[in-house]
Amino acid sequence: MGRRKIEMKMVTDRSCRQVTFSKRRTGLFKKANELATLCAVQIAIIVFSPGGKPFSFGNPGVEPVVGRFLNRGDEHHDGQLNGIQRRIQLEKKRGEALEKALARAKASAAAAGGGSDSLISRSVEEMGMEELVEMRRRLVDLREQLDGRAVEMEASSTLLLLSNKSESAGDSRGGSWGGGRRRRSVAKWRD
Amino acid sequence: MGRRKIEMKMVTDRSCRQVTFSKRRTGLFKKANELATLCAVQIAIIVFSPGGKPFSFGNPGVEPVVGRFLNRGDEHHDGQLNGIQRRIQLEKKRGEALEKALARAKASAAAAGGGSDSLISRSVEEMGMEELVEMRRRLVDLREQLDGRAVEMEASSTLLLLSNKSESAGDSRGGSWGGGRRRRSVAKWRD
DNA sequence: TCATCTATTTATAAATG
DNA sequence: TCATTTATAAATAGATG
Numbered sequence: 001m002g003r004r005k006i007e008m009k010m011v012t013d014r015s016c017r018q019v020t021f022s023k024r025r026t027g028l029f030k031k032a033n034e035l036a037t038l039c040a041v042q043i044a045i046i047v048f049s050p051g052g053k054p055f056s057f058g059n060p061g062v063e064p065v066v067g068r069f070l071n072r073g074d075e076h077h078d079g080q081l082n083g084i085q086r087r088i089q090l091e092k093k094r095g096e097a098l099e100k101a102l103a104r105a106k107a108s109a110a111a112a113g114g115g116s117d118s119l120i121s122r123s124v125e126e127m128g129m130e131e132l133v134e135m136r137r138r139l140v141d142l143r144e145q146l147d148g149r150a151v152e153m154e155a156s157s158t159l160l161l162l163s164n165k166s167e168s169a170g171d172s173r174g175g176s177w178g179g180g181r182r183r184r185s186v187a188k189w190r191d
Numbered sequence: 192m193g194r195r196k197i198e199m200k201m202v203t204d205r206s207c208r209q210v211t212f213s214k215r216r217t218g219l220f221k222k223a224n225e226l227a228t229l230c231a232v233q234i235a236i237i238v239f240s241p242g243g244k245p246f247s248f249g250n251p252g253v254e255p256v257v258g259r260f261l262n263r264g265d266e267h268h269d270g271q272l273n274g275i276q277r278r279i280q281l282e283k284k285r286g287e288a289l290e291k292a293l294a295r296a297k298a299s300a301a302a303a304g305g306g307s308d309s310l311i312s313r314s315v316e317e318m319g320m321e322e323l324v325e326m327r328r329r330l331v332d333l334r335e336q337l338d339g340r341a342v343e344m345e346a347s348s349t350l351l352l353l354s355n356k357s358e359s360a361g362d363s364r365g366g367s368w369g370g371g372r373r374r375r376s377v378a379k380w381r382d
Numbered sequence: 383t384c385a386t387c388t389a390t391t392t393a394t395a396a397a398t399g
Numbered sequence: 400t401c402a403t404t405t406a407t408a409a410a411t412a413g414a415t416g
Contacts, residue, residue: 001391002412010231019384020412021230027410028226031219031393035238039212040201043238045223046260050230054260066257069237069245192408193395206400211395218393222410 017050025049029057042068208241216240220248233259 011017025047036043036059044058044065056062202208216238227234227250235249235256247253 001393001410003389003391003414004412005391006229006412008225008228011229015383016412017230021226021232023411024222024226024229028219028222030410031215031222032236034199035212035215035219037199038197038202038215039208039241041212041239041241043236045234045236046256047226047234048232048256048259050232054263056260062260065237065239066261068239069247069253070257072245192393192410194397194406194408195395196408197395207395214394221393 014050021050025055029055032057033059044069205241212241216246220246223248224250235260 011020028047029045032043032045035041042059042065044056044062046054046056046062046066048054058065202211219238220236223234223236226232233250233256235247235253237245237247237253239245249256
């Protein structure tokens with residue numbers, strides 16, 4: 001697609017790689033936009049430049065699409081809607097083990113609510129890998145809870161739960177280029 | 192790019208639209224794969240077909256990329272690496288408010304550890320939106336902490352922290368190199 | 383550095399099996 | 400309905416200012 005055919009290996013020269021990245025990212029986003037337009041579908045692309053900077057494209061926006069994707073229970077592809085009742089049934093089926101895990105997750109959240117701030121003095125930086133992994137496990141439990149709940153709510157609420165920071169709790173719509181994230185308004189074309 | 196030039200409007204015929212979607216989705220994923228290969232970058236694409244079915248592509252996987260995107264603090268784009276020290280400095284700059292929030296988050300995790308499972312009897316389904324939002328906020332704080340720690344670790348560990356599920360809460364290695372959400376492997380090529 | 387140019391390669395719309 | 404083919408539009412690698 002250029003003067004010469006190129007090998008499909010990482011471009012070794014940093015400068016060339018950056019140029020290639022910029023050109024192809026532009027092309028990719030354009031293609032994505034065409035796909036969204038021609039087929040009237042939702043699409044989101046997130047890409048980090050070689051320098052580590054995030055670029056994104058989304059129709060109608062990155063977060064609605066990501067939210068829809070993440071919220072999707074793995075077991076049901078009902079497409080449209082699906083009552084929470086079905087979900088609950090599935091969850092109950094998972095058995096007591098999950099129930100206990102959920103109880104712990106809830107206890108965690110509640111305990112945090114009345115939290116005594118000074119109970120834990122060690123900094124997270126001092127924690128070992130094992131502890132972090134365990135923290136993460138509970139975190140995942142929490143998130144499962146949130147996701148399970150989320151299917152009940154309409155899209156805007158779901159967005160609130162999934163978006164990292166909730167200032168934009170509203171429903172900022174409009175297909176967007178560039179940063180899906182709040183500060184970036186339209187497009188960053190340079191890295 | 193075909194026998195004829197086509198208008199950039201929604202293809203009205205459902206059948207043609209589906210064909211166009213399949214072809215262009217394939218092309219888009221191929222381009223994304225090339226971009227990832229040539230430039231050694233992380234990228235994720237999520238697209239819902241006209242029928243509402245999800246398709247995804249991700250390098251090294253959808254969730255690691257989405258996680259990185261959602262977790263990104265808006266204020267620092269340090270790019271490469273950055274010792275945890277730099278991160279800590281930035282966090283300290285945020286002031287006492289954040290310090291307190293973090294302390295609460297840590298307390299939460301710790302409380303969960305010694306958790307009394309029966310403290311909370313209400314089901315999550317019964318919780319109100321506000322409580323869920325608050326739970327989510329703490330969750331985000333926790334995750335920020337984990338991410339701050341994560342920069343110290345090598346990629347595989349980072350992947351472990353960010354990937355949504357690890358059945359084996361222990362230290363399941365060999366991060367899933369491709370899958371989107373847990374059950375999905377890499378890409379679904381048919382709708 | 384950076385945008386623009388163009389020779390080529392690549393993607394794909396329509397045709398075809 | 401699909402997969403394959405083919406004529407053409409579109410993307411882009413390298414050149415150039």
